[in-house]
Amino acid sequence: MHMNKQSPLKNYSLSKALRKEKKSNEEFEIMLCNLTLEELIGLKLEVAGRAVKHKLYGLRIYDRIGKICKNGIFKYAISAAQSKKEASMFLGMSMKQLNYYIRREKLFENE
Numbered sequence: 001m002h003m004n005k006q007s008p009l010k011n012y013s014l015s016k017a018l019r020k021e022k023k024s025n026e027e028f029e030i031m032l033c034n035l036t037l038e039e040l041i042g043l044k045l046e047v048a049g050r051a052v053k054h055k056l057y058g059l060r061i062y063d064r065i066g067k068i069c070k071n072g073i074f075k076y077a078i079s080a081a082q083s084k085k086e087a088s089m090f091l092g093m094s095m096k097q098l099n100y101y102i103r104r105e106k107l108f109e110n111e
Contacts, residue, residue, distance in 0.1 A: 012107070014079040074101055 018024035035043070049056050061068075074091065081087035088098040 012078060014075050071105075074105070078102070078107060 015024065015029065032040070045056070045061070046054075077087045077090045081090060084095060084098055084102075088095050091098065093101075
């Protein structure tokens with residue numbers, strides 16, 4: 001008999017995961033919605049730079065921005081999709097690639 005195993009994506013939410021880790025809450029998310037992506041990135045860098053008096057040398061952020069954006073889009077797709085197939089179709093990648101990124105990001109390890 002074939003058992004219908006529910007996809008771990010169906011119940012995954014990045015918002016819930018961040019709230020569980022105390023990194024987010026409803027008020028923060030409402031404020032976040034009022035910022036553009038560019039404002040959010042700029043604010044994140046400004047706040048991070050305060051601790052080091054804005055001497056953020058050696059980060060090579062401009063070279064890594066593509067990877068940072070792809071990682072954000074991947075996390076959104078996993079959160080929004082109802083299945084791995086739906087996430088892979090949204091991202092335009094194979095199931096093999098999707099599973100690789102899920103393992104690399106260590107998603108669903110605690111479930």
